[in-house]
Amino acid sequence: MEAAAEPGNLAGVRHIVLVLSGKGGVGKSTISTELALALRHAGKKVGILDVDLCGPSIPRMLRVQGRAVHQGDSGWVPVFVDREQSISLMSVGFLLEQPDEAVVWRGPKKNALIKQFVSDVAWGQLDCLVVDTPPGTSDEHMAVVDALRPYSPLGALVVTTPQAVSVGDVRRELTFCRKVGLRVIGLVENMSGFVCPHCSECTNIFSRGGGEELARHAGVPFLGSVPLDPELTRSLEDGRDFIQDFPDSPAFPALSSIAQKILSQTPAGLS
Amino acid sequence: MEEVPHDCPGADSAQAGRGASCQGCPNQRLCASGAGAASDPAIEEIKEKMKTVKHKILVLSGKGGVGKSTFSAHLAHGLAEDENTQVALLDIDICGPSIPKIMGLEGEQVHQSGSGWSPVFLEDNLGVMSVGFLLSSPDDAVIWRGPKKNGMIKQFLRDVDWGEVDYLIVDTPPGTSDEHLSVVQYLAAAHIDGAVIITTPQEVSLQDVRKEISFCHKVKLPIIGVVENMSGFICPKCQKESQIFPPTTGGAEAMCQDLKIPLLGKVPLDPRIGKSCDKGQSFLVEAPDSPATVTYRSIIQRIQEFCSQRLPEGENLVGS
Numbered sequence: 323m324e325a326a327a328e329p330g331n332l333a334g335v336r337h338i339v340l341v342l343s344g345k346g347g348v349g350k351s352t353i354s355t356e357l358a359l360a361l362r363h364a365g366k367k368v369g370i371l372d373v374d375l376c377g378p379s380i381p382r383m384l385r386v387q388g389r390a391v392h393q394g395d396s397g398w399v400p401v402f403v404d405r406e407q408s409i410s411l412m413s414v415g416f417l418l419e420q421p422d423e424a425v426v427w428r429g430p431k432k433n434a435l436i437k438q439f440v441s442d443v444a445w446g447q448l449d450c451l452v453v454d455t456p457p458g459t460s461d462e463h464m465a466v467v468d469a470l471r472p473y474s475p476l477g478a479l480v481v482t483t484p485q486a487v488s489v490g491d492v493r494r495e496l497t498f499c500r501k502v503g504l505r506v507i508g509l510v511e512n513m514s515g516f517v518c519p520h521c522s523e524c525t526n527i528f529s530r531g532g533g534e535e536l537a538r539h540a541g542v543p544f545l546g547s548v549p550l551d552p553e554l555t556r557s558l559e560d561g562r563d564f565i566q567d568f569p570d571s572p573a574f575p576a577l578s579s580i581a582q583k584i585l586s587q588t589p590a591g592l593s
Numbered sequence: 594m595e596e597v598p599h600d601c602p603g604a605d606s607a608q609a610g611r612g613a614s615c616q617g618c619p620n621q622r623l624c625a626s627g628a629g630a631a632s633d634p635a636i637e638e639i640k641e642k643m644k645t646v647k648h649k650i651l652v653l654s655g656k657g658g659v660g661k662s663t664f665s666a667h668l669a670h671g672l673a674e675d676e677n678t679q680v681a682l683l684d685i686d687i688c689g690p691s692i693p694k695i696m697g698l699e700g701e702q703v704h705q706s707g708s709g710w711s712p713v714f715l716e717d718n719l720g721v722m723s724v725g726f727l728l729s730s731p732d733d734a735v736i737w738r739g740p741k742k743n744g745m746i747k748q749f750l751r752d753v754d755w756g757e758v759d760y761l762i763v764d765t766p767p768g769t770s771d772e773h774l775s776v777v778q779y780l781a782a783a784h785i786d787g788a789v790i791i792t793t794p795q796e797v798s799l800q801d802v803r804k805e806i807s808f809c810h811k812v813k814l815p816i817i818g819v820v821e822n823m824s825g826f827i828c829p830k831c832q833k834e835s836q837i838f839p840p841t842t843g844g845a846e847a848m849c850q851d852l853k854i855p856l857l858g859k860v861p862l863d864p865r866i867g868k869s870c871d872k873g874q875s876f877l878v879e880a881p882d883s884p885a886t887v888t889y890r891s892i893i894q895r896i897q898e899f900c901s902q903r904l905p906e907g908e909n910l911v912g913s
Contacts, residue, residue, distance in 0.1 A: 342691050344734075346657005346767040351797075374767035377801040424655075424769045424804040429739030431601075432770070445658060457657040457687035459736045483658075485867050490731060491689045497734035507605050556839050572772055 330442070331397055334447040335369070338475035339507065339584060340466070341500070344491030344542060346457035348483045349512035351379045353548070354454035356573070357479070362408050366449035369400060371439055372413035373466050374456040375425050375432050381415040385560075391416045397442040412443045429461035436462060440469035450584070457491075459498040467502045477505035477589055479545070479580075483513045484532040492533075496540050508543035510535055511578060513550045539568035545583055548576045612822075617766050635770040639750045643783035646681070646758040648900040650817065651776065653809070654791040655801030657767035659728045660860075661791050662686070663870055665764035666695040668789075670875040672892040673719040673758050681712060683749055686766035687742045687774055688735050693725035697873020701726055709754040716880070722753050736814040739771035746775045760900070769808040777812045786900050787815035792848075794840035794841035795824045799848050806852060816897045818855035819893055822847035827884070837862060858892040860885050 332338070341354045351374070356366045372380045381387045381401075389401045391412070400410035414425060414435065427435075445451065453470070456462050478499050482492040491508070499506050511533025537544035549572045602608035602615070607617075610625025640713055643649070652665045664686070669682040684692035693699045693713075701713045703726045712720030724735060724745060736850075737745075755761065766772050777785070792802040802819070809816050821844060826837045842848075849856040863885045869876035879887050 345691075346659075346689070346797075347793075354694070376770050377657075377804065378657075379797045379800065382800060384796060394721050421800065422803040422807050424808040424811065426769045426774065426808055428771045428774060459734050460688050461740065461771075464736065464738065478616055483872055490691065490694055493732045494734040497732050498736055501734065501736060506852060550837060552837050553840060556841065560841065 332473045335451045336449045340453045340478045341479045343481040344495035354452050355383045360577045368409050369445045369448045369451040370411045374389045375414045378413045378415035397444040398586040423530045433465040462538045477507040480509050482533045489532045489536050506542045508545035509537040510545050511547040546576045548573050640782035646761045649785045651760045651763045651788040653788045655805035656798045659793045677756045680719045681761045682721045684764045686726050690723045690725035692723045695870045709752045743775040787817040789817050790819045793838045794844040795838045797843045818857035820857050821859040823862045824859035830907045858888045860888045
């Protein structure tokens with residue numbers, strides 16, 4: 323791939339997308355996982371790099387908890403999620419001996435592991451590498467952006483929920499992207515409304531429209547709203563492939579369209 | 594930021610400067626001399642400063658977005674309803690401060706006085722401090738690495754003129770990293786009453802909360818109890834309850850039983866909670882009839898009871 327400024331384990335990766343949000347619990351890991359599944363449905367090979375070191379949730383969502391990472395000739399071999407080996411995952415969750423163990427690390431140690439994650443994982447050929455990040459704008463974010471810079475990532479997907487409180491944190495995240503020179507692919511509004519399974523009334527639990535308004539205000543593309551769907555939460559909890567199980571979920575079209583928008587992007591720059 | 598060798602034993606450990614990984618590290622001599630092990634003088638200064646603060650409560654959660662700031666804000670509101678109780682709310686979420694917004698204090702600035710930074714007062718008995726008050730615009734991002742964040746937390750504890758306070762509530766960011774270690778270390782000599790841990794019912798959240806509990810054990814921080822947030826949703830149209838975040842593994846209740854820690858209460862999801870936070874108002878006052886308010890009040894009472902049983906040393910001599 324042209325973007326490979328230096329040879330390495332990311333040389334065979336076509337697109338790199340970071341999933342960011344200033345706020346926690348807005349669904350970064352959910353969106354990262356669903357995006358990977360949607361890309362897989364489009365016939366792509368996907369990798370997920372989970373750099374949330376203190377709270378890795380993707381192994382559980384994809385039901386690969388407790389798997390071990392092996393050391394191969396060219397580095398750590400990521401964990402394959404499905405039999406077809408179309409989704410591979412790397413997470414600190416695979417390096418812990420006890421699932422409840424807390425990773426109580428300060429910045430420098432987190433930075434060192436992230437560098438290793440970027441340089442030492444043998445991803446092989448991938449159409450897209452989705453990088454899931456923890457909340458905030460601190461060590462992990464700077465470390466991963468710095469380490470990925472030579473590989474010209476496509477950009478960042480910024481996730482928000484509709485409330486003003488969350489939108490406030492996201493404004494700061496957009497400033498972060500600007501400061502570190504990371505392109506914003508677009509904004510995704512998660513948990514937009516809740517459809518009552520009893521009476522089909524849609525309640526906007528976390529109010530609505532904040533994401534779209536923010537995107538307009540900040541001049542970044544708005545990629546879509548993903549509604550709250552209890553079935554979706556449940557399927558993620560159980561670690562099922564919800565896109566296979568629930569193609570009728572109201573969240574599905576939203577995610578497929580986001581995946582298509584990403585696939586239609588051209589690489590950010592050929593440095 | 595310079596890199597730390599992979600197996601660095603830590604500057605304060607007995608192995609500092611002597612471990613295999615210390616070979617070739619530029620700090621090897623400094624670490625071996627024991628300079629790193631000397632405790633930060635700020636810890637003593639903070640202990641002095643905190644003498645006028647009776648109870649200190651940390652609000653923690655491994656996971657983000659479960660309602661730590663909402664809970665911290667309403668714990669402060671609830672405690673401050675008694676005008677004889679002095680309450681201080683400190684937001685140490687340096688990269689994502691939401692307390693100013695939730696408390697309706699956005700755009701306020703901190704003032705410098707002879708005795709340090711003055712908190713922003715919402716009521717006479719409710720002072721608030723957050724990095725949000727130090728930023729010039731809502732778009733300002735605090736892109737700081739660990740050491741700088743730690744410095745800020747130290748300043749918040751040492752240089753803010755807290756005055757006579759009954760309860761200091763510390764709202765934290767998600768995770769178990771710099772901010773958490775720092776606040777626990779800086780307050781180590783000043784005695785923390787304990788931590789309230791917030792979760793939502795799903796396993797994805799509980800999994801992070803177990804890590805937070807293991808963190809509390811590691812740093813010997815007492816746990817006051819667990820609050821389960823977003824526990825069920827009552828449709829405003831048909832009044833039927835649904836589980837938006839299903840407790841597939843038994844929720845916080847099963848976890849608390851399992852780990853033998855108290856469950857302080859389960860707060861249902863009420864769309865009015867989020868709205869009050871967006872408007873910066875107290876939900877307890879805005880929706881006094883909501884089941885969530887009732888639960889909140891009972892949780893606040895249990896926290897007060899917990900704290901009154903753990904009077905700081907010396908209290909018996911000065912009191913009455």
